[in-house]
Amino acid sequence: MTGNRIERIILSVIFLALVVTPLVIKRISTPRIDESKVDSKTALARHGFYLEEVSHAAGINFVHQAPKLDPKLEPIMPEVASMGASVSIVDFDRDGWPDIYVVNSGEGSKNALYRNLGDGTFKDVAGELGIADVNQTGTGVSTGAVWGDYDNDGYEDLFLIKWGRPELFHNDNGHGFTRVSEQAGLPSWINANTAVWFDYDGDGLLDLFVGGYYAENIDLWHIATTRIMPDSFEYATNGGRKYLFHNLGNGKFEEVSAKVGINSHHWALASAAADLRGSGHPDLFVSNDYGVSELYFNDGKRFHEVGQQTGVGFAPKSGMNTAFGDILNQGQYAIYVSNISEGGILIQGNNLWVPKEGTTGDAIKYDNLARDFGVELGGWSFGAQFGDLNNDGTLDLYLTNGYISLDHNRSYWYDFSKVAGGNSTIIGDAKNWPAFEGRSLSGYQTKKLWLNDGAGKFVDVALSVGVTDTYDGRSVALADLWNRGVLDVLVANQGGPLLLYKNTVTPENEWIEFELEGTASNRSAIGAQVTLFWDGQKQVQNISGGSGFAAQNDRRLHFGLGKFARIEKAVIHWPSGKVQTIDNPAAGQLHKVKEPAWVSK
Amino acid sequence: MGQQMSAPVMPPQRQPFFSLDNRYIAPMFITCILLVGHLSFGILESYKKTALAIVIAIAAEMVLGQIFFHKWLHPASAYISGISVGILVRSPAYWPYALCSLISIMSKYVLRVKGRHIWNPSNFGISVLLFLAPETVASLSIQWGNYLWPMLVIWFLGSVIIWRLRRFHITAIYVASFLAFAFLRSWMTGSPWQSEIAPITGPMYQLFIFFMITDPKTTVRSKKLQCLVVFLVALLEMVLRLHQVVYAPFYALFIVGPTAMLVEIWMDSRREHLATITAAH
Numbered sequence: 069m070t071g072n073r074i075e076r077i078i079l080s081v082i083f084l085a086l087v088v089t090p091l092v093i094k095r096i097s098t099p100r101i102d103e104s105k106v107d108s109k110t111a112l113a114r115h116g117f118y119l120e121e122v123s124h125a126a127g128i129n130f131v132h133q134a135p136k137l138d139p140k141l142e143p144i145m146p147e148v149a150s151m152g153a154s155v156s157i158v159d160f161d162r163d164g165w166p167d168i169y170v171v172n173s174g175e176g177s178k179n180a181l182y183r184n185l186g187d188g189t190f191k192d193v194a195g196e197l198g199i200a201d202v203n204q205t206g207t208g209v210s211t212g213a214v215w216g217d218y219d220n221d222g223y224e225d226l227f228l229i230k231w232g233r234p235e236l237f238h239n240d241n242g243h244g245f246t247r248v249s250e251q252a253g254l255p256s257w258i259n260a261n262t263a264v265w266f267d268y269d270g271d272g273l274l275d276l277f278v279g280g281y282y283a284e285n286i287d288l289w290h291i292a293t294t295r296i297m298p299d300s301f302e303y304a305t306n307g308g309r310k311y312l313f314h315n316l317g318n319g320k321f322e323e324v325s326a327k328v329g330i331n332s333h334h335w336a337l338a339s340a341a342a343d344l345r346g347s348g349h350p351d352l353f354v355s356n357d358y359g360v361s362e363l364y365f366n367d368g369k370r371f372h373e374v375g376q377q378t379g380v381g382f383a384p385k386s387g388m389n390t391a392f393g394d395i396l397n398q399g400q401y402a403i404y405v406s407n408i409s410e411g412g413i414l415i416q417g418n419n420l421w422v423p424k425e426g427t428t429g430d431a432i433k434y435d436n437l438a439r440d441f442g443v444e445l446g447g448w449s450f451g452a453q454f455g456d457l458n459n460d461g462t463l464d465l466y467l468t469n470g471y472i473s474l475d476h477n478r479s480y481w482y483d484f485s486k487v488a489g490g491n492s493t494i495i496g497d498a499k500n501w502p503a504f505e506g507r508s509l510s511g512y513q514t515k516k517l518w519l520n521d522g523a524g525k526f527v528d529v530a531l532s533v534g535v536t537d538t539y540d541g542r543s544v545a546l547a548d549l550w551n552r553g554v555l556d557v558l559v560a561n562q563g564g565p566l567l568l569y570k571n572t573v574t575p576e577n578e579w580i581e582f583e584l585e586g587t588a589s590n591r592s593a594i595g596a597q598v599t600l601f602w603d604g605q606k607q608v609q610n611i612s613g614g615s616g617f618a619a620q621n622d623r624r625l626h627f628g629l630g631k632f633a634r635i636e637k638a639v640i641h642w643p644s645g646k647v648q649t650i651d652n653p654a655a656g657q658l659h660k661v662k663e664p665a666w667v668s669k
Numbered sequence: 670m671g672q673q674m675s676a677p678v679m680p681p682q683r684q685p686f687f688s689l690d691n692r693y694i695a696p697m698f699i700t701c702i703l704l705v706g707h708l709s710f711g712i713l714e715s716y717k718k719t720a721l722a723i724v725i726a727i728a729a730e731m732v733l734g735q736i737f738f739h740k741w742l743h744p745a746s747a748y749i750s751g752i753s754v755g756i757l758v759r760s761p762a763y764w765p766y767a768l769c770s771l772i773s774i775m776s777k778y779v780l781r782v783k784g785r786h787i788w789n790p791s792n793f794g795i796s797v798l799l800f801l802a803p804e805t806v807a808s809l810s811i812q813w814g815n816y817l818w819p820m821l822v823i824w825f826l827g828s829v830i831i832w833r834l835r836r837f838h839i840t841a842i843y844v845a846s847f848l849a850f851a852f853l854r855s856w857m858t859g860s861p862w863q864s865e866i867a868p869i870t871g872p873m874y875q876l877f878i879f880f881m882i883t884d885p886k887t888t889v890r891s892k893k894l895q896c897l898v899v900f901l902v903a904l905l906e907m908v909l910r911l912h913q914v915v916y917a918p919f920y921a922l923f924i925v926g927p928t929a930m931l932v933e934i935w936m937d938s939r940r941e942h943l944a945t946i947t948a949a950h
Contacts, residue, residue, distance in 0.1 A: 075736055075737070076737075076779075079733075079736075079775065079778060079779055080779050082775070083772070083775045083776070083778075083779045086768060086771055086772050086775065087772060087797055087801075088801075089768055090765075090768070090797075090798060090801040090802035090805070090806075091801055091802075093764065093802070093805075094802065094804065094805070382715075383715070411803045411804040412799065412803030412804070412807070412915070413803075413807060413915050414807050415759065415760060415761065415804075415805060415806065415807045416761075417761035436761075438761070439761050439762060444761060445804075479913075481913075481915070482913035482914075482915055483860065483864065483913075485915050486864055486865075486867055486868055486915075487864045487867050489867060489868055489870075489871035489873065490863070490864070490866075490867025490868065490870050490871060491817060491820060491867070491870035491871070492817065493817070494863045494864070494866075494867045494870065495867070497863070499861065500861050500863035500864055500867070501861070501864065502858075502860040502861060502864050
């Protein structure tokens with residue numbers, strides 16, 4: 069090697085600088101986190117809101133129980149039984165106050181339906197209404213719930229997602245529930261964590277998608293073999309099948325998934341539906357564990373999987389959430405998929421799929437801008453929802469996380485990464501996995517509440533606005549529980565309490581809400597989109613039949629408006645295809661809108 | 670990884686009809702691994718990141734070659750370094766790919782003793798990033814299809830190529846040592862033996878075994894010492910694994926490889942010194 073001494077010295081200095089570059093980058097690019105724990109007054113002044121955990125004061129004392137599966141799985145029970153906590157919002161009795169349904173997963177445990185008494189408290193009425201004792205031994209356990217008025221009688225019905233016998237309960241005018249699973253034609257067993265109500269064919273009747281996780285031929289309490297684990301950490305294809313139950317309108321459903329082009333054995337964990345391309349038909353997004361996400365374009369009759377084509381189905385990760393949000397107020401949805409990030413071991417990063425500029429319709433493509441927007445790293449992330457928590461006019465993002473919190477000081481990560489990298493014959497067999505022995509796996513994590521600045525950056529303010537819990541969070545749902553014009557937050561934790569974060573927002577920021585009722589469309593108006601135009605900007609939201617992780621937000625749509633808002637109009641795209649415009653709707657109130665008989669512009 | 674494999678000087682022999690320059694074998698093999706892995710399972714998070722790593726590595730080699738050797742160096746070595754970084758580094762960001770390639774190539778020019786560089790370039794670059802930027806960088810440990818057939822194809826092809834390059838003994842000793850230590854660990858910790866051998870069935874180890882530990886430029890010359898060194902790599906790896914270090918193989922090679930090189934350089938120097946003294950007398 070030649071080169072004079074000066075050249076070598078210069079090269080050495082540059083080399084040294086490069087070696088320390090990661091430390092410099094770490095210092096300057098650490099995500100903006102407001103970690104200061106401040107009082108509510110300061111939080112209100114600084115961020116425009118604060119959250120207060122009030123579950124006990126509100127009469128909610130629910131603690132989730134995890135299932136105890138086949139004893140052969142005992143060594144890794146914390147992992148195989150790590151999901152099930154779920155929360156969904158429904159006004160089951162149409163009294164104008166959103167109620168809360170929360171599921172339990174212990175054998176013999178009871179689910180709870182917290183009726184909103186309107187005075188700041190709730191009362192569990194699940195037992196008297198017949199939807200509490202749904203985890204009886206031999207029938208499996210609950211892992212989620214989604215609500216939709218499948219018979220258009222005006223009352224939201226309940227589909228209970230289970231590892232076990234799925235259940236459909238008909239809502240009898242808010243006075244009770246009748247189990248109609250057999251009449252509806254549901255299969256005898258599905259090991260699912262996600263389901264979505266949506267009217268895929270636009271016939272005015274809600275259909276139901278159910279995504280299997282473990283294969284449906286496995287009874288997790290009586291396994292014939294320990295080979296029940298994924299056959300690959302990121303390319304697994306031995307998960308549960310998918311179901312699309314087409315609503316025949318007579319209380320019966322026909323399973324049509326294969327007929328309409330949905331054939332997948334990925335390990336589905338989260339799904340949601342919305343008209344992502346302005347086609348008038350709801351598309352379906354499925355986030356899969358151990359694999360790529362799937363995006364199904366819906367032409368009203370068939371589904372076409374376009375994950376790779378659109379860019380969202382290329383890199384396999386551990387998808388655990390699907391939420392849609394118009395984060396840039398552009399009238400287009402971004403899609404948030406949560407994954408795993410554990411420093412030094414596995415940095416999947418969460419995905420924020422934002423429509424690529426200039427692409428629309430069938431040609432729409434997505435870029436993952438999670439890093440650019442600052443919402444990439446959320447630990448072992450689970451449920452997340454978009455919502456304007458401080459009513460400033462932009463959608464914020466609440467993310468819960470944490471996988472298994474046991475011994476604070478001992479981690480299972482080394483053993484996890486060791487086996488997960490192995491061949492399918494090893495990873496696929498539960499007996500090859502080292503025993504947990506009380507160790508944690510990404511446990512005790514702090515949550516994320518990312519405030520959207522509207523210009524493409526999110527700042528985590530969780531701690532400073534009062535979100536201080538470190539439970540193993542799973543499911544997040546948002547609702548204006550007390551009709552105050554603010555979004556409250558509910559979080560279901562695995563093996564932990566149901567948390568209710570009551571929101572207080574600065575009164576300077578205005579808001580508007582919409583409650584829609586379909587006539588030609590399904591009565592729940594699931595799939596309807598409201599685009600609000602105000603102060604030179606617009607934001608689109610849709611009514612969802614399930615989103616996040618095993619969750620469902622309130623069907624009423626909530627828009628924050630910021631200060632001194634002047635609303636130009638609200639445009640409603642009904643699932644029937646009708647378009648309705650409401651000019652100058654008043655801020656500060658809930659607008660109840662029934663689908664008109666006439667067809668608008 | 671990063672140095673092209675080259676066979677020892679052989680006596681002249683008849684040129685076969687189709688003969689492949691050894692310099693191209695390793696690049697072709699690693700390209701095959703990349704293509705098989707990607708076309709089968711889509712192992713790459715994005716083409717752009719891998720391309721960035723390759724381009725940076727080759728560009729750095731060209732520039733530094735001009736500065737320090739006054740010639741355009743053959744790009745095969747840098748190509749292997751770049752593609753290795755592109756496969757092994759996993760990060761949502763772009764900068765780790767560029768930085769890792771740059772550090773890897775520059776280490777060959779900076780970290781030299783008696784005219785020899787002592788760290789395998791990509792082992793150095795990847796180890797530095799995993800150690801200093803764990804919040805942004807991970808390595809390929811689970812991001813590959815875990816199926817049997819591609820693993821067997823890669824093991825077979827790799828073994829044939831390594832055999833041809835006369836470095837199969839290094840691979841064989843390492844694999845044998847790893848397996849022996851895996852069973853020992855299983856006995857010591859009570860973990861299923863399948864979980865202890867699981868890592869070697871993954872793609873990270875295939876790249877590690879066929880490219881990193883066999884790198885001729887950063888391994889000692891004697892065949893016996895090569896066997897000893899690679900055994901020590903496996904031994905240190907076991908110690909690190911008992912302390913639950915996820916990237917134990919990278920760190921073990923990072924420590925043992927240069928140490929062995931330094932010992933050899935010191936012994937060479939001492940031998941030369943003694944020879945000089947003897948000649949003087």
